[in-house]
Amino acid sequence: MSLTRRQFIRNTAAAAAVAALYGSGTAAAVKALDGSLTWGKAPCRYCGTGCGVLVGVRNGKVEAVAGDPDCSVNKGLLCVKGYHLPAMLRGKDRLTHPMLRKGDSFQQISWDEALDLVARKYSQALQQHGPDSVAMYGSGQWTIPEGYAALKWFKGGLGSNNIDPNARLCMASAVVGLVSTFGADEPMGCYDDLDKADVYVLWGNNMSEMHPVLFSRILARKRKAAHVKIIDITTRRTPTSRYADTVMLMKPQGDLAIANGIARWLLVNDRVDHEFVESFCTFRAGKTNIGYGTEDHFKFKDKARPLSFREYRELLEPYTPEKVEELSGVPAAQLVALARLFGSSHMRIMSLWCMGMNQHVRGTWINNLVYAIHLLTGKIGIPGSTPFSLTGQPSACGTVREVGTLAHALPGGRVVANAQHRAEAEKIWKVEPGTINPVPGTHAMAMFRALDRGDIKVMWVQVTNPWITIPNLNRYREGKRKNRDSSFIVVSDIYPTPTTELADLVLPSAGWVEKEGVFGNSERRTQQWDKLADPPGEARPDVWQTVEVARRMGYKELFPWSQQLEKNLFEEYRLFTLGKGKDLAPYETYRKVPGLRWPVVDGKETPYRYVAPWDPYAAKGKRIDFYSAGKTDHRAVIWARPWEPPAEEPDSEYPFWLCTGRVLEHWHTGSMTQRVPQLHRAMPGSYCEIHRDDANRLGIVPGSSVKLTSRRGSIVLPVAIDKRGSAAPGLVFVPFFDENLPINELTLDAFCPLSKEPDYKKCAVKVERA
Amino acid sequence: MSRIGAILVRVREDAAEQVILRLGRMPGVEVVETHKHKLAVLIEGDSPKEQEKRHREIAGWPDVMEALMVFQSGEVEA
Numbered sequence: 062m063s064l065t066r067r068q069f070i071r072n073t074a075a076a077a078a079v080a081a082l083y084g085s086g087t088a089a090a091v092k093a094l095d096g097s098l099t100w101g102k103a104p105c106r107y108c109g110t111g112c113g114v115l116v117g118v119r120n121g122k123v124e125a126v127a128g129d130p131d132c133s134v135n136k137g138l139l140c141v142k143g144y145h146l147p148a149m150l151r152g153k154d155r156l157t158h159p160m161l162r163k164g165d166s167f168q169q170i171s172w173d174e175a176l177d178l179v180a181r182k183y184s185q186a187l188q189q190h191g192p193d194s195v196a197m198y199g200s201g202q203w204t205i206p207e208g209y210a211a212l213k214w215f216k217g218g219l220g221s222n223n224i225d226p227n228a229r230l231c232m233a234s235a236v237v238g239l240v241s242t243f244g245a246d247e248p249m250g251c252y253d254d255l256d257k258a259d260v261y262v263l264w265g266n267n268m269s270e271m272h273p274v275l276f277s278r279i280l281a282r283k284r285k286a287a288h289v290k291i292i293d294i295t296t297r298r299t300p301t302s303r304y305a306d307t308v309m310l311m312k313p314q315g316d317l318a319i320a321n322g323i324a325r326w327l328l329v330n331d332r333v334d335h336e337f338v339e340s341f342c343t344f345r346a347g348k349t350n351i352g353y354g355t356e357d358h359f360k361f362k363d364k365a366r367p368l369s370f371r372e373y374r375e376l377l378e379p380y381t382p383e384k385v386e387e388l389s390g391v392p393a394a395q396l397v398a399l400a401r402l403f404g405s406s407h408m409r410i411m412s413l414w415c416m417g418m419n420q421h422v423r424g425t426w427i428n429n430l431v432y433a434i435h436l437l438t439g440k441i442g443i444p445g446s447t448p449f450s451l452t453g454q455p456s457a458c459g460t461v462r463e464v465g466t467l468a469h470a471l472p473g474g475r476v477v478a479n480a481q482h483r484a485e486a487e488k489i490w491k492v493e494p495g496t497i498n499p500v501p502g503t504h505a506m507a508m509f510r511a512l513d514r515g516d517i518k519v520m521w522v523q524v525t526n527p528w529i530t531i532p533n534l535n536r537y538r539e540g541k542r543k544n545r546d547s548s549f550i551v552v553s554d555i556y557p558t559p560t561t562e563l564a565d566l567v568l569p570s571a572g573w574v575e576k577e578g579v580f581g582n583s584e585r586r587t588q589q590w591d592k593l594a595d596p597p598g599e600a601r602p603d604v605w606q607t608v609e610v611a612r613r614m615g616y617k618e619l620f621p622w623s624q625q626l627e628k629n630l631f632e633e634y635r636l637f638t639l640g641k642g643k644d645l646a647p648y649e650t651y652r653k654v655p656g657l658r659w660p661v662v663d664g665k666e667t668p669y670r671y672v673a674p675w676d677p678y679a680a681k682g683k684r685i686d687f688y689s690a691g692k693t694d695h696r697a698v699i700w701a702r703p704w705e706p707p708a709e710e711p712d713s714e715y716p717f718w719l720c721t722g723r724v725l726e727h728w729h730t731g732s733m734t735q736r737v738p739q740l741h742r743a744m745p746g747s748y749c750e751i752h753r754d755d756a757n758r759l760g761i762v763p764g765s766s767v768k769l770t771s772r773r774g775s776i777v778l779p780v781a782i783d784k785r786g787s788a789a790p791g792l793v794f795v796p797f798f799d800e801n802l803p804i805n806e807l808t809l810d811a812f813c814p815l816s817k818e819p820d821y822k823k824c825a826v827k828v829e830r831a
Numbered sequence: 832m833s834r835i836g837a838i839l840v841r842v843r844e845d846a847a848e849q850v851i852l853r854l855g856r857m858p859g860v861e862v863v864e865t866h867k868h869k870l871a872v873l874i875e876g877d878s879p880k881e882q883e884k885r886h887r888e889i890a891g892w893p894d895v896m897e898a899l900m901v902f903q904s905g906e907v908e909a
Contacts (some may be wrong), residue, residue, distance in 0.1 A: 070835050071873065074902040075863045078837035078871030081862055133841075253896065285883075444891065665844060674893065804909065 088131045103590035106573040107728040108454025111582025114657040121595035123147040132655035140273040152736035156569035159599025180613035186518040192221035200230035200524035204578030206630040207604040208460035217490040218616040222502030225468045227525040228461040229505035233816035234419040235450040240426020245689030249670035250447030251584040257445030258411035265417015269301040270725040298787040313823040315389025317704040320430035322385035323400045325377040331541040332404030334439030343696040344368035351809035353708035361814035376701040409445035425815035426702035433699045442685040452583040459581015469501035473637030504817040513540025521551040528560040529730040533810035572597035577627045585658045589651035632698030708811035715825035718792040727798035747799035749778040766831035774806035837902035840870040846894035
């Protein structure tokens with residue numbers, strides 16, 4: 062019997078589909094490529110995307126990695142950093158023994174000596190100076206068990222809330238934006254939206270370099286559908302701009318005006334989804350002229366007042382397209398074109414942002430305003446239509462925001478200021494009622510200011526490198542130096558850094574798959590991995606270090622487990638999540654899958670939060686149910702937030718804007734990626750990106766160097782003109798990954814008064830030929 | 832002329848049967864095999880546009896987590 066061509070093609074197509082169904086191109090196929098390796102799974106170590114990685118191990122060492130085809134986040138892809146993960150663990154200068162400062166050098170000591178010393182220092186400080194004199198500065202790179210153990214030790218043991226993470230520097234505005242709008246943290250959409258939208262609005266978000274795997278999903282969608290558009294709202298042309306249909310080049314701080322201008326246009330032209338707004342939203346305004354947090358002991362508390370729709374409209378009235386053009390530099394026609402897209406009922410629109418909106422003196426406000434646009438148009442809770450805050454660190458969501466390793470927080474969305482929340486935590490922790498301090502502790506910036514003043518006597522830094530990342534770095538570095546004799550700094554890390562250089566005690570940590578862990582990514586996906594490789598020398602997991610110190614201080618009952626520490630910590634933490642719309646699955650479930658998005662109820666994950674039928678907590682029969690917004694009767698808040706000027710602007714003495722950020726090859730301060738030869742060769746050092754016209758005017762030529770000076774410091778950098786990115790006129794961009802050229806010596810420690818997140822994207826500098 | 836393609840459809844774990852029924856009602860669509868919550872599906876269309884429209888429609892269903900094109904033919908005689 063002969064086949065027709067059509068039958069043949071049908072059979073071929075069917076065979077291809079069935080092969081895909083049963084695992085050709087799956088994790089099993091990848092693992093089969095090299096049978097001499099033992100394969101395990103883990104999320105990538107670096108950013109908040111949460112790419113699934115297959116890890117090949119031989120003789121206790123990571124020998125190979127591959128993108129996990131079974132992980133829906135990355136579907137087998139990795140970025141350049143991910144493909145070079147094994148080398149990240151193999152740097153020749155790994156920290157392998159505890160080291161104690163003796164004068165200007167370090168001396169090797171035993172773990173027992175080191176842990177006893179840390180316990181003694183904390184006990185002495187608590188006894189002599191009280192709970193405000195101790196601190197822990199953690200990380201969005203902490204695993205969930207690491208962060209949970211630290212939080213429990215501090216809040217359930219020491220009675221101190223002075224625990225805050227580096228995620229304060231990257232995600233706090235997103236948190237406060239979400240909580241003030243929806244009553245709970247974490248986005249409602251997910252990565253599935255990336256495959257479904259018609260328009261992607263990137264608010265100060267260089268996804269091509271910062272979230273390349275997710276950006277590849279947008280590009281795949283764009284390739285498939287000709288109508289799909291990318292709108293890039295930015296202060297500099299980046300690699301992302303090359304793929305954009307429209308680049309809206311704005312002045313720093315212009316996003317506040319743009320968002321207000323869009324909202325006004327929607328109202329004036331009656332493109333509001335009135336049914337959605339009336340059913341699911343309410344209007345509020347808060348305080349204005351709220352300051353910038355630059356002064357010591359800065360305090361701020363917002364006060365919301367209800368608005369009618371008419372009052373809301375009146376507050377938007379100043380933001381005509383012409384006024385927005387004046388404030389933002391974006392042509393009125395571009396603004397109207399974007400507003401029209403939001404106003405078109407058939408367009409599915411995804412707004413995406415990360416540090417551009419969060420590291421902002423009005424970071425909470427701009428988060429509020431973008432949510433307002435989506436709420437006004439009902440472009441929310443529909444696959445492909447959602448506002449979506451991306452994360453910079455691998456577990457800024459899972460550990461910091463969900464576990465609650467913040468100065469004001471407790472696990473599962475609880476806060477220390479709430480008596481019922483404290484009681485719930487004390488019950489789960491089996492500690493005496495009243496153990497948890499009801500007063501929020503110091504947030505990151507306040508913590509470093511307290512260290513500068515000499516108020517903090519002991520601080521433990523884990524999994525982060527603050528003496529490169531803190532803005533106005535000179536001030537805080539000198540703060541530590543001048544208080545050398547009266548303060549004691551412990552730093553746990555896998556490599557020497559400028560932070561370990563300032564430490565009194567350095568503890569060697571296990572990295573990535575040298576320990577067991579759990580991360581939580583940007584789309585509420587919880588991802589577990591087992592210990593797959595051996596750490597070098599005497600390096601040990603951070604969670605072990607924390608628990609050993611706690612036990613030495615007499616808090617054995619907080620950590621009663623003799624085995625399976627990570628699993629037991631997770632299972633206890635899980636109790637905080639159940640029934641609260643944040644439900645996590647049992648630990649063993651995560652061992653079997655490349656992650657699940659919470660809430661996980663009856664074994665099912667939730668891709669779309671607040672929306673039935675996906676979210677089991679959402680009321681059935683309603684288009685959407687903002688059930689976390691109990692205080693506003695399940696209504697999301699549309700905030701009126703004005704444009705206000707930044708803390709520092711260019712003037713005749715410092716005529717340029719300085720914007721800082723990351724590059725594709727390096728992750729954060731480069732302490733890991735600079736040790737990967739391929740990545741280091743690709744991007745060996747920092748640079749100053751300047752516009753060609755500015756360079757010509759100042760006589761700066763390619764290949765030369767420039768001296769940047771702000772009111773806080775000065776630095777000399779090689780110049781980059783029209784290279785990877787292109788600065789707007791009047792603006793210079795410098796990446797912060799290079800510890801030899803620490804740009805944060807120049808940045809300003811102004812922050813959003815609501816979120817306390819510093820603004821790394823705008824301060825004033827002068828530029829001179831070096 | 833028509834166009835033949837194959838897609839791998841990943842559905843919510845509890846929704847496979849419902850999606851299979853719904854696919855069965857679509858013209859030019861055939862479920863050729865299922866495995867757990869994944870479905871191998873053939874899509875035919877009179878034109879690439881029609882085929883893409885069907886693909887997009889399936890991908891947009893709430894119970895469909897993912898609909899990946901794994902094979903696409905050129906034009907063939909119907």
